[in-house]
Amino acid sequence: MLLSGGVIAAQTVDEAIAGLKLIMKDRAFGDAGNRVIVEECLDGEEASFMAFTDGKTILPMVSSQDHKRVFDGDKGSNTGGMGAYSPAPVITEDLESLIMEKVMRPVIRGLQAEGIKYKGILYAGLMIKDNRPYVLEFNCRLGDPETQPVLLRLKTDLASIALAVTDERLSEINLEWKPEASVCIVAASKGYPGAYEKGRIIKGLEDIKKMDDVIVFHAGTSFDNNKFVTSGGRVLGVTAIGKDIKDARDKAYKAIEKIHFSGMHYRKDIADRAIKRKE
Numbered sequence: 345m346l347l348s349g350g351v352i353a354a355q356t357v358d359e360a361i362a363g364l365k366l367i368m369k370d371r372a373f374g375d376a377g378n379r380v381i382v383e384e385c386l387d388g389e390e391a392s393f394m395a396f397t398d399g400k401t402i403l404p405m406v407s408s409q410d411h412k413r414v415f416d417g418d419k420g421s422n423t424g425g426m427g428a429y430s431p432a433p434v435i436t437e438d439l440e441s442l443i444m445e446k447v448m449r450p451v452i453r454g455l456q457a458e459g460i461k462y463k464g465i466l467y468a469g470l471m472i473k474d475n476r477p478y479v480l481e482f483n484c485r486l487g488d489p490e491t492q493p494v495l496l497r498l499k500t501d502l503a504s505i506a507l508a509v510t511d512e513r514l515s516e517i518n519l520e521w522k523p524e525a526s527v528c529i530v531a532a533s534k535g536y537p538g539a540y541e542k543g544r545i546i547k548g549l550e551d552i553k554k555m556d557d558v559i560v561f562h563a564g565t566s567f568d569n570n571k572f573v574t575s576g577g578r579v580l581g582v583t584a585i586g587k588d589i590k591d592a593r594d595k596a597y598k599a600i601e602k603i604h605f606s607g608m609h610y611r612k613d614i615a616d617r618a619i620k621r622k623e
C-alpha cells in the first residue's frame with residue numbers, strides 16, 4: 345500500500361479496506377479523514393500539462409514530465425521533483441488535442457460559468473493510461489522543475505505573455521517554441537526530501553557560465569559573504585537545451601558534474617524514461 349500526500353494507492357480490495365480503516369478508524373489524517381473519495385487506481389505514466397490563460401483564451405505550453413521519486417529507477421520517497429524534461433514523448437499531438445478538448449477548455453468554461461475570472465497558469469497533473477488523460481490534480485501555478493525545461497524552449501517574450509494575460513489580450517499572442525528538447529536535473533541537499541542540511545558552500549557555478557546551452561536555476565540558495573550557499577532541499581536546477589532529449593540530457597549531466605557542495609545528491613537517470621520511449 346502506497347501512502348503519499350493523503351492518497352492511498354491500494355493494489356487490492358483488502359488493501360483498500362485497510363486504507364479506509366487507517367483513515368477513518370485510526371484517524372491517520374485527523375478530521376481530514378472524515379470524508380474519503382474512492383476512485384479507480386491509475387497506474388499509467390504521469391505528465392504535466394500547463395497553459396497560459398487570461399480567462400477566455402487558453403494557450404498550451406509544450407509538454408513536460410518530472411521525476412518525483414528521490415532515487416534512480418523511481419525508487420524512494422516522493423519529492424517535489426528531482427528533474428524534468430520537455431517534450432514528454434508520452435504526450436503525442438493527438439493526445440495534446442484531447443487534453444485541450446476534454447480537460448483544459450472545459451475547466452476555463454466551467455470557471456466562466458461560475459463567474460470566476462481566472463488569469464494566469466492552469467497546470468493539470470495527469471496520468472496517461474492507454475493513451476488517455478486522467479486528471480490527478482490542478483494547480484494554479486507553474487510546475488517545478490517542469491517549468492525550467494519548458495521555459496528554455498519558449499521563444500516568445502515571457503513578459504509580453506504575462507502582460508497579455510493580465511490585460512486579457514492573450515488571443516493576440518502567437519506562442520512560439522523552439523523545436524529542441526530540454527532537460528533539468530535537480531541538485532539536492534543531503535537529507536532531502538527529509539530534514540536537510542543548509543549553509544553548504546556551492547562551488548563550480550562560474551565554470552557553468554562558460555558553457556553553451558546551459559542555465560542554472562537557483563531554488564534553495566542564499567548569497568552569504570560573497571558566496572552562494574545552500575538554503576533549501578532542492579538547491580539548483582541545472583538545465584540544458586539540445587537537439588533532442590539525449591543531447592540535452594548529456595549537456596545537463598556534463599554541467600552538473602562541475603558543481604559541488606557537501607552532501608549534494610542528484611538522480612543519474614533523468615530523462616531515461618523519455619529516451620527509452622523514443623528508441
Ligand code: GLY
Pocket residue numbers: 410424425483486487488489490
Ligand atoms: N513537479 C510537481 C509540481 O510542481 O507540483
